[in-house]
Amino acid sequence: MTGPTPVRIDDPADARLDDVRDLNHSDSRPDLPGGKGLVIAEGPLVCERLLASRFPARCLVGFPDRLAGFLADHPGLPEDLPVYEVTRETLREVAxxxxxxxxxxxxxxxxxxxxxxxxxxxRTVVVLEGVGDHxxxxxxxxxxxxxxxxxVIFGNGCADPLYRRSVRVSMGHVLRTPFVHLGGTHTTWQRRLEELRSAGFRLVSLTPDPGAxxxxxxxxxxxxxxxxxxxxLVGAEGPGLTEHAMRATDVRARIPMAPGxxxxxxxxxxxxxxxxxxxSLGFPGVRRG
Structure with a gap:
């Protein structure tokens, strides 16, 4: 089975590398939703998950030895996928x-x-509110x-799940697990929780409140x-879930913790x-595995 043919690039200014340029630049990085809005994967495992996901691949970039090993392990990649071979020094200057x-x-x-x-x-979903840390x-x-x-369901005030750091920390699972943004404002997004209740979900707020x-x-x-x-439902570091969100749920629950x-x-x-x-479900995922 054939696959894509790597193309060597030694010029850091080559426009073909623009998709991975300035990855840590706050104003121009390619994964900014208001800019190119790309999804960036790092490392063999996350790249594999990206290329197998619903996100349309644009290119694969890597060191010669890393690319050779990856392509050998993934012979079914599309022949028209752009693959660019670069040195560590070139990639450092580009990224x-x-x-x-x-x-x-x-x-x-x-x-x-x-x-x-x-x-x-x-059977089980998680709803996030105000989680701003990637x-x-x-x-x-x-x-x-x-x-x-x-x-994973996003309420108001959450960070971008497709930011490069989120993708990396998730080990690519953000590319595989369905996620939905409910929209709405700080005080209105909670109304859509009624759609979950209508679908038969018990809505459980997580809170440290000792009365829960x-x-x-x-x-x-x-x-x-x-x-x-x-x-x-889980909320932001520090303030946790808003009262608006907790009032929209069926029960408030706490994780028992040591005193202090x-x-x-x-x-x-x-x-x-x-x-x-x-x-509580008897570890169905373990039994399936």
Whole structure:
């Protein structure tokens, strides 16, 4: 089976490398939604996931040895995929810093699914409000993929999940796990949570409030049976979920913690909640694996 043929580029100013240029420049980096709006993958595993995703690939760039190994391991890549071979020094000048992973891929963004499509067949979803840290978003996607969460839903005030750092921290799972933005303002986006309730989801707010029920109780009915469909809501570092959001849910739940501890990092809290939800279902993902 044939594949793309690498083209050597030694000039850092070559326009064919513009898709991976100035990756850490706040005003001109190629993944800015208001600019090129590209999706950038770094490293062999994340590049593999990008090239297998719904995002249309634009190019693959890397050091000679990294490209040779990657192409040998992926013989089915399209022959018309632009593949550019560069030295470490050339890539450093193009990207703006030392790309020691030695392999990059760029793709166009693709339309999000609608909320109804994202919920189709889903049993567990997570809803984010005000999560503005890209690394937290990436970690939430990685945790979601590892613990059976079917979709990530964005309320108001969240950072871009396709920012390069989010993609990297998620290990490419942001490219595989469906996500949807609900739209709306700080005080109106919560109205769309009614669509989840109408679809049969139990809406669970995560909060450190000592008056909230403990998380395992929020995930099961009076008979101890896990709810069939659950949406877990998590908020920003520090302020957490807004009162508007929590009022729109069915129950407020807390993760039991040692005395003197006020809260956990949002990605850690989400991971604990995902695990507890998976445990309540009897670890179906483990049995499938």
């Amino acid at each position: 703006g810093f030392d790309m020691h992973r030695g392999l990059l891929a760029a793709a166009d963004r693709a339309p999000e699914p609608g909320l109804e499509e994202a919920l189709d067949g889903a 690394e937290n978003i990436g970690a939430i996607f990685r945790n979601a993929a590892g613990m059976g969460v079917d979709a 029920v403990v998380l395992p109780e929020a995930l099961a009915d009076a008979a101890g049976d896990a709810y069939e469909r659950v949406a877990l 501890t006020d809260s956990l990092n949002v990605a850690t809290s989400a991971a604990v909640a995902f695990y507890e939800r998976d445990r």
